[in-house]
Amino acid sequence: MIRWDAHAIAGTALLAPISAAAQETPGVVSAGSMIQVFAGLALVLALVIGAAMLTRRFGRVPGLSSNAIKTVAAAAVGTRERVVLLEVGESWVLVGVAPGQVRALATLPRSNIAVGTEAAPVGPPFAQLLQRFTERRNAR
Secondary structure, three states: OOOOOHHHHHHHHHHHHHHHHHHHOOOOOOHHHHHHHHHHHHHHHHHHHHHHHHHHHHOOOOOOOOOOEEEEEEEEOOOOOEEEEEEEOOEEEEEEEEOOEEEEEEEEEOOOOOOOOOOOOOOOOHHHHHHHHHHHHHHO
16 A cells, blocks of 8 residues: 655655656757857857957056066077076066076176177078079989
8 A cells, every 4th residue: 555645745746747848848949949049159259258358458457567578589498498588677687488487597787789680690591502402403
């Protein structure tokens, strides 16, 4: 003999509409629900793009200026190591950069020397070497 108490009857009464709706729902998605999903996606993307634009425009901290530190020159020392010359106010700071570390190597007074001019190439440019090679090859 099955004994029904008030909790069991209330539980089946609550689950009955859910199970009936699950049996009646077709497997096909309607066009209205797809439009609603795409409209929600478009709204979320618009909010993300808008937040990015506002952050770019108004997100600067007043005390920090992008002109406070300037990169004067940089040179690769190894495969993953670099030496960078930074201009900070009226002085230059030579910094060594490696994976996971940044170290100040020297602090120098700012000079009026034009840094950033490339040294003259030691040999002929690559285009001239390639032209000579193709001329020799065509001459054979």
